Amino acid sequence: MPLRPVLAAALGSAALLCAAVGPATAAPAESVTASAESVTVDATGRLADDGTITLSGTYTCTDATGPVFVSSSVSQDSPTSRHGVGGTRAVCDGAEHHWENTGKVTSEKLEPGAARVEATIMELRPAGGLPLPFFHVTRQQDIKLAKG
DSSP: OOHHHHHHHHHHHHHHHHHHHOOOOOOSSSEEOOTTOEEOOOSEEEEOTTSEEEEEEEEEOOOOSSOEEEEEEEESSOTTOOEEEEEEEOOOSSSOEEEEEEEEOOSSOOOSEEEEEEEEEEEEEEETTEEEEEEEEEEEEEEEEEEO
């Protein structure tokens, strides 16, 4: 069986489980980290004329037993409306790595200027045959979206 349908099904299952459980509660700090794990967001994101957004940063993670991803979302004007911007497969070997996610927001036009980004390192941990989401670290940061 091809990897994409399996991965899509696993991510869909994780999303349904997250929705059923409700939003995770994070500490009031800007960054929630486990020891030796972190995720950063570059201060500037790129916004192409066709609406494609590119966000980037670095991450460090350890102790993964399942597939791990760096996901990102962006919001502008409304703190309750976020738009997913791609995902990158992560390597959790304790070293610092670069991540870059690209996606196109179709439901709302984003403009150059101030924006808020959330980046998350999420693992699909095997638990009784069903991959369950495990959140290693999350960071929210204000950035600038620039034409590019």
